[in-house]
Amino acid sequence: MRGTRRPDSLFWVDSTRIAGNRLSLDPDESRHLLRVFSADPGTKFDATDGAGTRYHCRLVEDHHGEARAEIVEREEGAGELPRGIDLLVGLPDGRAAEMIVEHAVPLGIASIVFVACRRSGRDELGASRLERLERIAIAGVKQSLRSKLPTLGTTTSLMAAIEVVRGGDRFVGETSGLAELRLAEEPPSPSVTLAVGPPGGFDEAEEAALRAAQFKPISLGPSRLTTETASIAILSMARNAIYRN
Amino acid sequence: MRGTRRPDSLFWVDSTRIAGNRLSLDPDESRHLLRVFSADPGTKFDATDGAGTRYHCRLVEDHHGEARAEIVEREEGAGELPRGIDLLVGLPDGRAAEMIVEHAVPLGIASIVFVACRRSGRDELGASRLERLERIAIAGVKQSLRSKLPTLGTTTSLMAAIEVVRGGDRFVGETSGLAELRLAEEPPSPSVTLAVGPPGGFDEAEEAALRAAQFKPISLGPSRLTTETASIAILSMARNAIYRN
Numbered sequence: 351m352r353g354t355r356r357p358d359s360l361f362w363v364d365s366t367r368i369a370g371n372r373l374s375l376d377p378d379e380s381r382h383l384l385r386v387f388s389a390d391p392g393t394k395f396d397a398t399d400g401a402g403t404r405y406h407c408r409l410v411e412d413h414h415g416e417a418r419a420e421i422v423e424r425e426e427g428a429g430e431l432p433r434g435i436d437l438l439v440g441l442p443d444g445r446a447a448e449m450i451v452e453h454a455v456p457l458g459i460a461s462i463v464f465v466a467c468r469r470s471g472r473d474e475l476g477a478s479r480l481e482r483l484e485r486i487a488i489a490g491v492k493q494s495l496r497s498k499l500p501t502l503g504t505t506t507s508l509m510a511a512i513e514v515v516r517g518g519d520r521f522v523g524e525t526s527g528l529a530e531l532r533l534a535e536e537p538p539s540p541s542v543t544l545a546v547g548p549p550g551g552f553d554e555a556e557e558a559a560l561r562a563a564q565f566k567p568i569s570l571g572p573s574r575l576t577t578e579t580a581s582i583a584i585l586s587m588a589r590n591a592i593y594r595n
Numbered sequence: 596m597r598g599t600r601r602p603d604s605l606f607w608v609d610s611t612r613i614a615g616n617r618l619s620l621d622p623d624e625s626r627h628l629l630r631v632f633s634a635d636p637g638t639k640f641d642a643t644d645g646a647g648t649r650y651h652c653r654l655v656e657d658h659h660g661e662a663r664a665e666i667v668e669r670e671e672g673a674g675e676l677p678r679g680i681d682l683l684v685g686l687p688d689g690r691a692a693e694m695i696v697e698h699a700v701p702l703g704i705a706s707i708v709f710v711a712c713r714r715s716g717r718d719e720l721g722a723s724r725l726e727r728l729e730r731i732a733i734a735g736v737k738q739s740l741r742s743k744l745p746t747l748g749t750t751t752s753l754m755a756a757i758e759v760v761r762g763g764d765r766f767v768g769e770t771s772g773l774a775e776l777r778l779a780e781e782p783p784s785p786s787v788t789l790a791v792g793p794p795g796g797f798d799e800a801e802e803a804a805l806r807a808a809q810f811k812p813i814s815l816g817p818s819r820l821t822t823e824t825a826s827i828a829i830l831s832m833a834r835n836a837i838y839r840n
């Protein structure tokens with residue numbers, strides 16, 4: 351039945367395409383709404399520009415293949431955790447980096463910094479790789495019904511990454527350490543920063559830098575984890591600690 | 596330096612290749628030890644047959660390319676959690692199933708049952724797909740330094756999978772539910788079983804079957820997760836609950 355099924359996808363809309371209570375979808379998203387979902391004028395759908403708002407929309411017209419819609423309601427912070435989680439991760443290979451973005455975005459990450467650690471054996475990410483990761487992040491925001499697009503970055507050293515860490519709780523994934531990832535309660539920390547080593551782990555200077563910057567070691571259990579599995583495991587624990595609070 | 600570097604890999608040895616205090620590696624593993632690590636007689640290395648033991652070995656000879664070794668010490672349960680975690684997961688597509696195995700094995704899973712749920716839209720796994728997943732599982736045991744190879748299975752329905760669940764705590768990942776995955780303490784549960792729906796989720800009959808079988812809903816947070824991300828997230832929480840206890 352045309353026009354009666356509400357798409358359960360979230361549509362991506364660049365902020366430049368929003369003006370007052372009107373927005374238009376780009377060619378790809380328009381095709382998805384108008385062709386895949388066969389949406390008629392009047393069909394309701396949701397969209398986000400990744401800046402923290404979910405737009406509840408109603409399709410106004412199919413203007414030569416461009417979906418033009420009216421914003422019926424704005425919902426701030428839909429699908430978002432009450433606090434941000436930032437991840438500093440020692441740069442692994444390309445597939446592992448993609449896997450981290452693919453899982454970390456639905457799990458609510460606010461930012462990921464890929465750090466060229468001493469044992470990463472590679473330079474920081476180039477612009478084209480970051481763009482590719484950003485496309486995966488946008489797909490993750492849409493699939494998981496979030497409303498904020500995480501920021502992705504890269505640095506040439508762990509020390510450079512630590513310098514710009516936000517205030518709040520800081521944890522580093524280790525083979526031993528605290529078994530419970532517990533957030534500060536008084537005052538509640540505004541954000542949580544997690545650090546995970548590259549394949550081969552942090553070296554001694556990097557571990558000392560993390561200790562100096564108050565990163566608490568959190569045990570990730572008795573077996574050896576890859577960088578990508580460790581990232582998702584400690585993120586799952588931090589996410590749970592946040593929505594549990 | 597030949598023969599002086601102790602390989603940090605774990606070698607796989609089929610149980611049929613172990614006799615008393617001697618073992619031999621298969622052609623692939625022999626090549627890895629003798630060529631990649633350039634191991635000389637006397638080199639120490641570790642191996643497992645996936646049945647729960649780590650074998651601390653010393654290379655005796657390179658017999659026409661076959662690595663023959665002496666078992667110096669047996670270590671039971673190395674790299675293993677004190678309790679088993681079983682996962683019943685609604686069958687997703689092939690890549691997602693592989694991703695679940697790839698992450699769940701290092702995270703300590705004891706068994707994974709891929710369930711052809713009503714909304715899976717596909718039959719249970721065939722023998723060749725299970726074999727492919729088993730190869731990924733063996734690689735995961737080696738990489739993560741575990742000593743038990745998880746069992747992989749498949750069923751035609753959730754009800755069939757529930758019938759053979761072990762005793763112990765049971766949790767199902769949901770969008771709402773308990774925020775804390777807490778294990779029974781008196782008596783401590785022998786194992787933990789987790790259930791995660793297929794893409795599209797469990798249907799009403801399946802949810803009723805899970806409730807009837809005492810699966811407690813655990814919240815996985817405010818955003819929508821894919822089957823594979825949800826599996827890794829709830830497994831990370833269960834793993835942490837086990838080694839924290």
